[in-house]
Amino acid sequence: GFKMGIVGLPNVGKSTLFNALTRTASAQAANFPFCTIEPNVGEVAVPDARLNRLAGIANSRQIIPTRMTFVDIAGLVKGASQGEGLGNQFLANIREVDAIAHVLRCFEDGDVTHVEGRVDPVADAETIDTELMLADIESIEKRLQNIVRKVRGGDKEAVQQERLMKAALEALEDGRPARVVEVDEEDAKAWRMLQLLSTKPVLYVCNVGEDDAADGNALSARVAELAAQQGNAHVVISARIEEEISQLEPEEASLFLEEMGLSEAGLDRLIRAGYELLHLETYFTVGPKEARAWTIRSGTTAPRAAGVIHGDFEKGFIRAETVAYEEFVSHGGEAAAKEAGKMRSEGKSYIVKDGDVLHFLFNT
Numbered sequence: 223g224f225k226m227g228i229v230g231l232p233n234v235g236k237s238t239l240f241n242a243l244t245r246t247a248s249a250q251a252a253n254f255p256f257c258t259i260e261p262n263v264g265e266v267a268v269p270d271a272r273l274n275r276l277a278g279i280a281n282s283r284q285i286i287p288t289r290m291t292f293v294d295i296a297g298l299v300k301g302a303s304q305g306e307g308l309g310n311q312f313l314a315n316i317r318e319v320d321a322i323a324h325v326l327r328c329f330e331d332g333d334v335t336h337v338e339g340r341v342d343p344v345a346d347a348e349t350i351d352t353e354l355m356l357a358d359i360e361s362i363e364k365r366l367q368n369i370v371r372k373v374r375g376g377d378k379e380a381v382q383q384e385r386l387m388k389a390a391l392e393a394l395e396d397g398r399p400a401r402v403v404e405v406d407e408e409d410a411k412a413w414r415m416l417q418l419l420s421t422k423p424v425l426y427v428c429n430v431g432e433d434d435a436a437d438g439n440a441l442s443a444r445v446a447e448l449a450a451q452q453g454n455a456h457v458v459i460s461a462r463i464e465e466e467i468s469q470l471e472p473e474e475a476s477l478f479l480e481e482m483g484l485s486e487a488g489l490d491r492l493i494r495a496g497y498e499l500l501h502l503e504t505y506f507t508v509g510p511k512e513a514r515a516w517t518i519r520s521g522t523t524a525p526r527a528a529g530v531i532h533g534d535f536e537k538g539f540i541r542a543e544t545v546a547y548e549e550f551v552s553h554g555g556e557a558a559a560k561e562a563g564k565m566r567s568e569g570k571s572y573i574v575k576d577g578d579v580l581h582f583l584f585n586t
């Protein structure tokens with residue numbers, strides 16, 4: 223599955239947000255309940271109204287949403303790249319996630335200490351970005367030394383790695399994240415293998431006070447500007463409100479949201495933003511037993527999509543039978559959609575589309 227790491231300076235609201243995410247009633251109501259893998263790792267059901275709709279039409283006995291993993295990565299402070307405090311563990315944890323949800327304090331509260339003694343989310347964002355870039359510089363410099371001999375010996379892989387590391391280093395030393403380096407198709411794999419922290423996509427999570435949850439505030443507006451400049455994403459959320467909502471039953475939660483002037487839970491927006499950031503899409507498998515959602519990267523071929531369910535589905539893939547979500551719904555089910563000629567038979571090179579309802583045929 224896909225993993226988002228929650229990072230941020232101390233006291234910005236990371237734990238509050240993580241607890242809200244993983245305790246939320248909707249996560250628990252799902253048939254795949256939130257499960258604690260480790261104290262700081264939680265799986266969250268991805269909200270998708272289409273799944274319930276499909277299950278209703280097909281009379282599915284079970285509804286199984288797709289999931290996203292959140293990791294609460296505590297312990298980042300200035301100097302983390304130098305191994306201060308929990309620094310090193312922190313950086314190792316970030317290497318394992320697909321994207322970074324960076325919580326920024328956008329609320330004023332004299333009772334909550336700010337580590338730097340002032341509330342300035344843009345400066346905080348830069349503090350953490352800088353730590354990630356410094357960590358990348360350090361790891362590249364170490365690795366460059368280690369491959370010198372291989373490069374001299376003409377080792378092709380080493381030559382490619384050296385070239386990519388130097389490109390990254392040039393950006394980093396210029397104060398820009400490795401994310402900005404443009405990489406050709408043939409270098410893509412080697413580039414990923416470098417596992418640079420500053421290549422991970424970033425979602426800024428502006429944690430605003432309760433009164434600002436609906437419209438944000440001047441601080442979150444500055445973060446929005448920064449995000450736009452950097453090509454990063456941002457969402458405005460009140461971790462405190464989300465924590466309250468997470469303790470309510472679904473009906474109570476909707477009433478509460480309405481009172482606060484919010485159209486949907488911030489956590490739903492957060493999860494969706496993560497989905498967009500990672501270019502993720504959803505396809506469905508629907509039958510009387512269960513209606514289930516599955517996550518793929520956009521641009522995934524049918525066999526690879528099948529492999530998300532089971533490796534054997536990918537290996538023995540023959541073809542996929544496909545009905546688009548809209549057709550499934552407008553015809554009132556798969557049989558009727560098929561009758562109307564809306565079921566397609568697709569081969570190995572088919573690129574699965576968001577909302578496809580799929581059956582895979584495969585050899586065992």
Ligand code: GDP
Pocket residue numbers: 230231232233234235236237238239329330331334429430431432460461462
């Ligand atoms: P972490 O260190 O980043 O995990 O931060 P916590 O989630 O532990 O939050 C630090 C403190 O800030 C706690 O006392 C929270 O209750 C408080 N806090 C979190 N979000 C808000 C908020 O939106 N408004 C206010 N006033 N306090 C908040």
